[in-house]
Amino acid sequence: MKRRGLLLAYYDAMAEALGPSRWWPGDTPFEIALGAILTQNTAWSNVEKAIANLRAASLLGARELRDLPVAELEELIRPAGFFRIKAARLRNFLDFLEDACGLDLERLRNADTGALRESLLRVSGIGPETADSILLYALGHPTFVVDAYTRRILHRHMIVPEDVGYDELRDVFMDALPPDTALFNEFHALIVRTGKTWCAKKEGKCRTCPLSRFLEPQAP
DNA sequence: GACCAGGCACATC
């Protein structure tokens, strides 16, 4: 109850400072899911280059990629880094999609969220953050996406320990907030944007962060 | 030239 109010106050402070996020960039559920895999430990600007390559080759779809030799896929996604491993992960994901929905992601939109999440986590190369990103941003399921910025910010605000686990951190949000897709969508986006701007690994920019007032002693 | 970026799987102890 108290936690819910605090988290929503964080949300409001970030929203006021940054404005709407319009996440996730991408025209189709598949493009969004693709981006979720390509952006693993990678700057989004590099992912954009890889997606642009696929778009230019008219290969920005599950069916198109399904028949592409892995060596060609590797070359196209090379700018996103870890290209060999990510090409293999994309193949695993495409195999999953073929089996789960005949390569039509729209058919997963009304699936049971928990069961679908478990299925995604069984795909080699899809971990909890990628699974939650696909569920929330590509398919509109109400699951909260946790990432390195979420952990860093909440740790610096002494809300969680630094080594808090993924699911535990996700539960901080999901236990406190209503399962609202639009809210979860924008909340995670605001956290990433705030983290990028003010919460680098090396501390120092906290003074101008929209969340800095939460670090100061609260007035009585 | 070091450090970082919207992780994950796997080896080793």
Add this chain to the structure above:
DNA sequence: GATGTGCATGGT
């Protein structure tokens, strides 16, 4: 079960 390491490009 915890801890360490490889994976690779491009920007600061």
